[in-house]
Amino acid sequence: MRIAIDMDEVLADPLSKFIKLYHRDYGVPLDLIPEPGNEIYHHVPEHANRKWFDYINEKGFFRDLPLIEGSVEAVKKLQQHHDVYIVSAATEFRNSLEDKMDWLADHFPFITWQNIIFCGDKIVNVDVMIDDRAKNFIGFKGRKLLFSSPHNLLLTDYERVDNWQQVLDKLVGPEL
């Protein structure tokens, strides 16, 4: 079975980096937890709510993102049972491409270049897609697992996973 795994807010945590940068520049509290359904820019001063677009286009933004808890071990385990592809909508941000490659090489060295896809539209031929953005499910016929993130918590139309253990429970099952 082929599984496509998104990067941001699924493997990597850009949200905590946004908060740090908005804290530095606009005094947003470091312990901010966005309200369900909100994006980070809903929690910043109005004159700064397009600033995320500058941050994300800076070289280095994606280079040192923290890992989402449990992602490395879970992807390693998934790979023992399935064909795992990392599929990130990275071509939107030209300056993210090298950072994302290098970040993957650091944290997921067991994923080879053959299994990395940087795209726009996620028109990939896979059986399962794990993503936090429902827009990436449009037109996809396979099984969709919506990985929980504050911005998607109000959506009810998708099979949801709150963390990597739940992904393993669904796609690998109990180990004997």
Added chain:
Amino acid sequence: MRIAIDMDEVLADPLSKFIKLYHRDYGVPLDLIPEPGNEIYHHVPEHANRKWFDYINEKGFFRDLPLIEGSVEAVKKLQQHHDVYIVSAATEFRNSLEDKMDWLADHFPFITWQNIIFCGDKIVNVDVMIDDRAKNFIGFKGRKLLFSSPHNLLLTDYERVDNWQQVLDKLVGPEL
């Protein structure tokens, strides 16, 4: 209809750049035309036949490649009739990613980021794939158009296109 178009030797011409670099470093003639079935490295001194791998990994290699004749106008025309995706196995060469983005922005500015895919395995969900490397057709169920390049001229198992006009003849047809 969705069409996936490869970059190297289909839109861009790395072969002439390889020849230039091998000319500069090893005296290979500038008017070299590889024999059918041969790769460029079959035409260089034996001690230099892994050098292509260094060239291709250098920053800038892909930044200034010449265009394959007729490619810009043809892709523009295809786009009027179909959904065109550029699909390049670029993740093999980390240093190619930005160069390829910038090259596309220069020559194919009408292709937006949504329609650019940098991958390894070409597991894309499209109807037609235009590629010079038959290995990229493995597992692909749609229509395969093998774009002629010296290295593939001996292959007979595929529907072949020798140039961009032939692609238009097949995928757009005569214009009224």
